[in-house]
Amino acid sequence: MNEALRVERRDGPDGVDLYLSGPIDEDTLLAEGLGALGGRVRVHLAGVTRINSAGIRVWINTFRAVPPSVDLDFLDCPQIIVEQANQISNFIPRGRIASFYGPYACAPCRAREGVLIHVEAHREELRRGVAPEAPCPRCGQPMAFREFETEYFAFLDDER
Numbered sequence: 173m174n175e176a177l178r179v180e181r182r183d184g185p186d187g188v189d190l191y192l193s194g195p196i197d198e199d200t201l202l203a204e205g206l207g208a209l210g211g212r213v214r215v216h217l218a219g220v221t222r223i224n225s226a227g228i229r230v231w232i233n234t235f236r237a238v239p240p241s242v243d244l245d246f247l248d249c250p251q252i253i254v255e256q257a258n259q260i261s262n263f264i265p266r267g268r269i270a271s272f273y274g275p276y277a278c279a280p281c282r283a284r285e286g287v288l289i290h291v292e293a294h295r296e297e298l299r300r301g302v303a304p305e306a307p308c309p310r311c312g313q314p315m316a317f318r319e320f321e322t323e324y325f326a327f328l329d330d331e332r
């Protein structure tokens with residue numbers, strides 16, 4: 173049996189939280205998983221494990237169909253989602269990426285860490301192609317960003 177995407181939905185007083193986990197591919201019933209959406213919607217993506225080309229079409233069609241009245245945020249985007257947002261101009265057809273993981277490495281102790289970056293808190297430096305400072309969780313030394321910053325943060329340029 174193939175692994176399938178799971179969507180956990182929590183409806184609260186300040187909006188809907190959707191937690192996605194697993195792969196997004198041609199078999200993913202994403203729109204059905206999201207259900208009817210209104211008001212504020214936060215899509216949490218830390219659990220997404222992979223997305224293939226068919227999954228990208230499912231993703232774009234699903235979020236393009238979200239009504240304009242919905243205030244849509246994508247949170248905790250893993251690197252695989254950031255890469256799609258950078259390579260495909262309409263990958264985020266509605267809403268905005270509010271937070272994402274950046275790949276960091278520590279030279280002294282060789283730790284490799286994904287660090288969660290909040291766009292609003294770092295918008296100016298991200299737009300300049302500067303990765304936020306991140307201390308190594310193991311040894312406390314400042315870590316280095318492992319991708320080309322201007323490319324990794326390029327998705328911010330086509331926010332709408």
Ligand SMILES: [Zn+2]
Nearest residue numbers: 278281308311
């Ligand atoms: Zn370290």
